[in-house]
Amino acid sequence: MRARREKRQAKKNKIRNIMRIIITFLILGTIIYIVYGVYNESKIKFVQEEKNDIQEKYSRISTETIIIDDKHKLERKVPETYLNYKVSARIEIPKLNIDSNVLEEYSKEGLEECVSKYWGPEPNEVGNYCIAGHNYGRKNMFGYLGDLEIGDKIYLSDNKNGKYTYSIYEMYRVEADNTNPLNQVTNGKREITLITCSSYSEKRLIVKAVEE
Numbered sequence: 658m659r660a661r662r663e664k665r666q667a668k669k670n671k672i673r674n675i676m677r678i679i680i681t682f683l684i685l686g687t688i689i690y691i692v693y694g695v696y697n698e699s700k701i702k703f704v705q706e707e708k709n710d711i712q713e714k715y716s717r718i719s720t721e722t723i724i725i726d727d728k729h730k731l732e733r734k735v736p737e738t739y740l741n742y743k744v745s746a747r748i749e750i751p752k753l754n755i756d757s758n759v760l761e762e763y764s765k766e767g768l769e770e771c772v773s774k775y776w777g778p779e780p781n782e783v784g785n786y787c788i789a790g791h792n793y794g795r796k797n798m799f800g801y802l803g804d805l806e807i808g809d810k811i812y813l814s815d816n817k818n819g820k821y822t823y824s825i826y827e828m829y830r831v832e833a834d835n836t837n838p839l840n841q842v843t844n845g846k847r848e849i850t851l852i853t854c855s856s857y858s859e860k861r862l863i864v865k866a867v868e869e
Contacts, residue, residue, distance in 0.1 A: 729819030742767050746780035749812040757797035759788055771797045776839045781818035785841050787850040799853035802864050811866045813849055823849050823866035830860045838863045
């Protein structure tokens with residue numbers, strides 16, 4: 658009888674030990690699950706915050722207001738294309754009410770639509786940025802360049818450097834095949850040259866301006 662009782666007691670103790678082990682594993686599993694849940698939630702929150710920061714950053718970039726720096730603040734973004742032509746910059750001449758895109762590549766077809774870069778560096782870089790346009794009387798053409806005077810202001814904007822102010826220092830006419838106005842020797846200055854037809858296309862009116 659005694660041996661049987663001891664055997665039953667040993668069996669009970671064994672069951673208790675097994676239950677303790679099971680309960681211990683359940684407790685540990687619950688703790689691990691809770692900790693993992695908190696970690697995973699924090700990770701998801703961090704990733705979402707990073708995503709929101711990136712979206713906010715790109716949202717700021719894509720707005721119509723871009724600030725390059727205080728001096729060269731760009732009031733509105735220069736479009737990438739105009740009538741399927743790539744755009745290099747935007748030119749403003751308040752005295753003539755000109756506010757026009759400047760096409761990136763010079764072509765006969767593009768020149769019928771808008772003024773175009775003819776020669777030189779990127780806009781608002783050191784060098785002589787040359788712009789050609791027909792002498793049509795449209796807002797995006799050079800029909801009234803002859804009404805400008807020394808000291809008049811020209812504004813050139815691009816999405817890389819911002820908006821620069823140029824002051825006219827010289828105006829003259831040359832033969833149609835004269836390439837001297839395209840000269841890139843500017844002594845480290847930023848200059849722009851405007852070119853349009855004159856005297857029934859026999860000559861070219863040249864307007865040269867330097868950064869203020």
